[in-house]
Amino acid sequence: xxxxxxxxxxxxxxxALDELSVSIGPGEVFGFIGPNGAGKSTTMKILACxxxxxxxTATVDGHDVRTEGATIRRLIGYMPDFLGVYEDLxxxxxxxxxxxxxxxxxxxxxTVVDGVLELTDLTDKRRxxxxxxxxxxxxxxxxxxxxxxxxxxLLLDEPASGLDPRARIEMRTLLAELGRxxxxxxxxxxxxxxxxxxxxxxxxxxxxxxxxxGSIEDAYRKAALGDRVTVGLEGGLDxxxxxxxxxxxxxxxxxxxxxxxxxxxxxxxVETRHFIVEKLTSAGAHIGSMRPxxxxxxxxxxxxxxxxxx
Amino acid sequence: xxxxxxxxxxxxGTLSRMFLGAIFQREVRALGRRRMPYWVRFLYTLLLAGxxxxxxxxxxxxxxxxxxxxxxxxxxxxxxxxxTIAVVQMVALGMIxxxxxxxxxxxxxxQRTLSTLLTTPLTSRDMVLGKLGARxxxxxxxxxxxxxxxxxxxxxxxVEAESIAASVLLGLTVGLLGACLALMFSIWHRRTPSIVFxxxxxxxVLVFLPLPVxxxxxxxxxxxxxxxxxxxxAPVALAVVLMPxxxxxxxxxxxxxxxxxxxxxxxxxxLGIVVFSIFVLRGVLKREASGMATNNVIAKLVAPGVETESxxxxxxxxxxxxxxxxxxxxxxxRQAALSSxxxxxxxFGLGILILLVLYATIGLDHPGITITxxxxxxxxxxxxxxxxxxxTVSAERDAGSWNVLLTTPVRARQIVLGKTLGAVRRLWLSPxxxxxxxxxxxxxxxxxxxxxxxxxxxxxSLVFMLxxxxxxxxxxxxxxxxxxxxxxxxxxVLFLGLPILIAFIIEFRFYNSYIERSEAxxxxxxxxxxxxxxxxxxxxxxxxxxRYTYFLRYEMGNSRDTLRTSTFTWMVFACSGSMAAxxxxxxxxxxxxxxxxxxxxx
Numbered sequence: 086x087x088x089x090x091x092x093x094x095x096x097x098x099x100x101a102l103d104e105l106s107v108s109i110g111p112g113e114v115f116g117f118i119g120p121n122g123a124g125k126s127t128t129m130k131i132l133a134c135x136x137x138x139x140x141x142t143a144t145v146d147g148h149d150v151r152t153e154g155a156t157i158r159r160l161i162g163y164m165p166d167f168l169g170v171y172e173d174l175x176x177x178x179x180x181x182x183x184x185x186x187x188x189x190x191x192x193x194x195x196t197v198v199d200g201v202l203e204l205t206d207l208t209d210k211r212r213x214x215x216x217x218x219x220x221x222x223x224x225x226x227x228x229x230x231x232x233x234x235x236x237x238x239l240l241l242d243e244p245a246s247g248l249d250p251r252a253r254i255e256m257r258t259l260l261a262e263l264g265r266x267x268x269x270x271x272x273x274x275x276x277x278x279x280x281x282x283x284x285x286x287x288x289x290x291x292x293x294x295x296x297x298x299g300s301i302e303d304a305y306r307k308a309a310l311g312d313r314v315t316v317g318l319e320g321g322l323d324x325x326x327x328x329x330x331x332x333x334x335x336x337x338x339x340x341x342x343x344x345x346x347x348x349x350x351x352x353x354x355v356e357t358r359h360f361i362v363e364k365l366t367s368a369g370a371h372i373g374s375m376r377p378x379x380x381x382x383x384x385x386x387x388x389x390x391x392x393x394x395x
Numbered sequence: 396x397x398x399x400x401x402x403x404x405x406x407x408g409t410l411s412r413m414f415l416g417a418i419f420q421r422e423v424r425a426l427g428r429r430r431m432p433y434w435v436r437f438l439y440t441l442l443l444a445g446x447x448x449x450x451x452x453x454x455x456x457x458x459x460x461x462x463x464x465x466x467x468x469x470x471x472x473x474x475x476x477x478x479t480i481a482v483v484q485m486v487a488l489g490m491i492x493x494x495x496x497x498x499x500x501x502x503x504x505x506q507r508t509l510s511t512l513l514t515t516p517l518t519s520r521d522m523v524l525g526k527l528g529a530r531x532x533x534x535x536x537x538x539x540x541x542x543x544x545x546x547x548x549x550x551x552x553x554v555e556a557e558s559i560a561a562s563v564l565l566g567l568t569v570g571l572l573g574a575c576l577a578l579m580f581s582i583w584h585r586r587t588p589s590i591v592f593x594x595x596x597x598x599x600v601l602v603f604l605p606l607p608v609x610x611x612x613x614x615x616x617x618x619x620x621x622x623x624x625x626x627x628x629a630p631v632a633l634a635v636v637l638m639p640x641x642x643x644x645x646x647x648x649x650x651x652x653x654x655x656x657x658x659x660x661x662x663x664x665x666l667g668i669v670v671f672s673i674f675v676l677r678g679v680l681k682r683e684a685s686g687m688a689t690n691n692v693i694a695k696l697v698a699p700g701v702e703t704e705s706x707x708x709x710x711x712x713x714x715x716x717x718x719x720x721x722x723x724x725x726x727x728x729r730q731a732a733l734s735s736x737x738x739x740x741x742x743f744g745l746g747i748l749i750l751l752v753l754y755a756t757i758g759l760d761h762p763g764i765t766i767t768x769x770x771x772x773x774x775x776x777x778x779x780x781x782x783x784x785x786x787t788v789s790a791e792r793d794a795g796s797w798n799v800l801l802t803t804p805v806r807a808r809q810i811v812l813g814k815t816l817g818a819v820r821r822l823w824l825s826p827x828x829x830x831x832x833x834x835x836x837x838x839x840x841x842x843x844x845x846x847x848x849x850x851x852x853x854x855x856s857l858v859f860m861l862x863x864x865x866x867x868x869x870x871x872x873x874x875x876x877x878x879x880x881x882x883x884x885x886x887x888v889l890f891l892g893l894p895i896l897i898a899f900i901i902e903f904r905f906y907n908s909y910i911e912r913s914e915a916x917x918x919x920x921x922x923x924x925x926x927x928x929x930x931x932x933x934x935x936x937x938x939x940x941x942r943y944t945y946f947l948r949y950e951m952g953n954s955r956d957t958l959r960t961s962t963f964t965w966m967v968f969a970c971s972g973s974m975a976a977x978x979x980x981x982x983x984x985x986x987x988x989x990x991x992x993x994x995x996x997x
Contacts, residue, residue: 170794
């Protein structure tokens, strides 16, 4: 659905995008991750036909962003990182405004507006002035606005930024629902745990270069990340002795010792954990607790990026 | 690192706050990093150099042609040069100061940094004085730009040092007044072009205010017209007294009386505005601290803790309107002329009230009232159209809704035309007040209907031109205030600078040639200036209204020939047509360059 090939964009001497290539298929929810200033918003603006790339090509549903902007605008719904709204309008008028802008026939507008209001749970606020909405409500209104013309592709730049926990959960549910509706979604966020739950695939970008693009499992593999298990010791062996028991095993990547427990990082693709219990017990350790943790996107992100901010 | 210096031993607290506080230091650094102050200085120097060069060569040619010696010619030129610099400085600094100061508080509100300042020990007094102090430094630099020339006038032309000081002080005090007013309006408004407009209007009113007050006192209380206070209090009077004829006749003591009282008047007014601004900003900060919105400050200060009716309505539900198929135009047409519909109605009512007071005191039948009103309305409309129309685009950029609009399939033509027509519609206030007066004057038989037609054509085309160029400049310039100032420069250059330049060239370069006698060229200069045409139309329609003859007598400038109504009407068509054509070209450029300037692929 989205194909970007060697996109390059410069702001003076600063290279915002450096031959970035990315591909997003139909119905795919793609998480775009990177530090501030990495080039996420620039990529989205180019795909949303708001900015021209200096070189490279990009297509949305087969249409070239440089020459077929008018067609692409009907196919995409873009939500910027800072959403400005017309403060002199009500929620209903605001959505009507964009329905008219997308040339939805007047007779259908009410039905369309009712539909997106219901989907975003804003029906009760339809007569409220836009400037009176809370941050969470405004973000919801932004999502309602991008859905008004039923686009195939959604480009959402930090849709959950500045939201409280409840509003963030609601936003995540809403986006999951949109994913189920079969829309291709490109979403950037700093809250990586949420992206891990929401996305089929991710792209990690730093200094304008795409460091990784693929499924989350592939990201863990590339970052050499496996599951993590924390074992609590109640006697028999101390943390040092227990660590020595496990350190030579090929399935164990590393063991971190604490006062009364050890944390074991398993090698990628190791799915069994019972050998930890067996080895420790046979060595005489009394295991009090065992807490497995799945690989985290934050860890993959930290390993794949150098942490430098442009 | 910015290190606030709270107080310096021996320096009064107010001055240390103004020139050494954290706000002052930040503002000076920020202004130093911006390009605008440097451009302003460059353009200001260019303007001063251009005008003084024109005056110099004009007088040099005429004086040297009479066979005077070089020294006597220099002495003759010097007072005229001084007067020119004084007047140009007064006008220019009065206009530049609001532009420099408009963003002082408004930018803090827009960037939401006002609440951050609340967490520091800085008070509203620190903020107002610090921001004003930084602008004062800029104004001082600007007022010293012509100093080398003024010193040359002192050395070679024998101009009194006190006259030089008076001319510099005149410009500086008027500039300071503009800065104080812009700072005050900056607390109330968010949009910098609106602040510039209101500050400029208020500066003009306060600079000229002592004159009508003086006449009123003289008329009502029979106070001696030779009273030095009356002569000297108006800053414009100081500009007049610096003119060559006055300087030649007046003694040094007279000039001293003028500059001291004029500066004292402006100083007191500035002080009052600063104190008022501190008071208002304190209220705004208190509201900000308590989490309330900062708009409608005056109402909240008058009745603290009580939400106004409009605020209550804003918080509640509204009936939804049906959006048309042209959404940009629909929205633009529904925006109020002022920040709210209630304020617009109040402003209109105030305008009508002023008219009624004028009718009661001067009389509807007074020949000067219609001409004066027409000219004031046209100047106000020009300033408003020039300054406010570029904000239709920049306000969307600032609000962050521009990018969202650009991702819709709405075409460039629809956006540009919608915004232009909306901008024109929002300027209805002063034409409506003027229309009220013209209708009354026509009904009473004191104004010929053809004059209304001429005035309408001229004003509509003028507003259309400025709205079109405003939208075009709004697209080109990233900062709204830059676009507004450039748009304001357009009528100044077209209708003031260009005719003056052409007149000078005709008068002094082609002195004895046939061009000097060319009535066609003179008429062309008249036709190309809508304000001259308006004045001619109003004067004739007022003078001949009672006779109601088909052929009115239009006396164009110095021409001895009179014109038939039909001829003058064709001239009005030509004038308004050329402005409409210029506006259309600007719209065409805006539509053609839309994608390029917005970065949107076609």
